[in-house]
Amino acid sequence: MSDSGEDQLRSLEQAIMARAGELAQEFTDKASRQRDSILRDTAERLHIAEEREVLVAKADAERHFRRVTQASELKMQARLDQLRWEMVQTVQARLAERIRSLTSDRDSYRQWLATMIADAAERLPAGELTAEVNADDLGWLAAEWDALSREAAPDRQITLAENPTWGSGGIRLRTSDNRAQVDNRFEGRAARFAANIQRAILQQLFPAGINASARSGGPQ
Incomplete structure (x- = not known):
């Protein structure tokens, strides 16, 4: 190559x-x-x-x-x-104790009834009124009703109903036509004050969040 x-x-x-x-x-x-x-x-x-x-x-x-x-x-x-239920039970038990204590003291109970009669008579419209109490109170009030009604509301004509009403005590006054009433029976007052009782209980459970005050007792 x-x-x-x-x-x-x-x-x-x-x-x-x-x-x-x-x-x-x-x-x-x-x-x-x-x-x-x-x-x-x-x-x-x-x-x-x-x-x-x-x-x-x-x-x-x-x-x-x-x-x-x-x-x-x-x-x-x-x-x-559970706490709310327990507190409601406690309030109810104390209320029952106060009711028993009040009704067992005839003089104090009579004075309280006079106050309730005067309150209802002032709030109800003019006209004849009918008062209703339970059977136990009807037994002793019938004899001294005229004196009690004149003492509590001298300007009103108030008749004591012959038939007893239900309840553990107190008195309910109503107009003759049943259009208006003031229920100061113990149960009626407890029902009216139920919201206050609930607020009092909530105040105990949540003291920082509830500002409203409420009374949780019985007859006042």
Whole structure:
């Protein structure tokens, strides 16, 4: 082979090697880019997965917190209901004691009845009035009704009903046509003062949140 042929062969080999090197570098660069892309995609997917796990964990924590909070609120409400019921029972028991104490003292009870008669007579419209008491009180009031009614309301004509009314004590006055009445029987007064009693109980349970005052006793 002539020198010219050998030179051409070496040139061809060099060209082939150079091209092979270029291709190898291209493949290397492409592989590197693909690797970087894969790593980025993987990292992004991991980040998304982590965020999803965090969101799921947060949602689970919030649900658990709500369940615990609701359970605590229900437990507290049940306890408050129990306390309110116990306090209502206490108030009712004390009211019954005050009623028994008042009715057992004839002079004090008569004076209180006179006060209630005067109050009702002042509030009711003009005209004849009828007074109603329970059977126990009717037995002793019938004999001294005229004196008591003149003492309590001298300007009003008040008739004591012959038939007793229900209740543990007190007195109810009504107009002859039954269009107006003032119920000062113990049960009637307790019903009117029920809201005050509830406020007094709530004031005991929530002293910082209730400003209104209320009286929780019996006859006044």
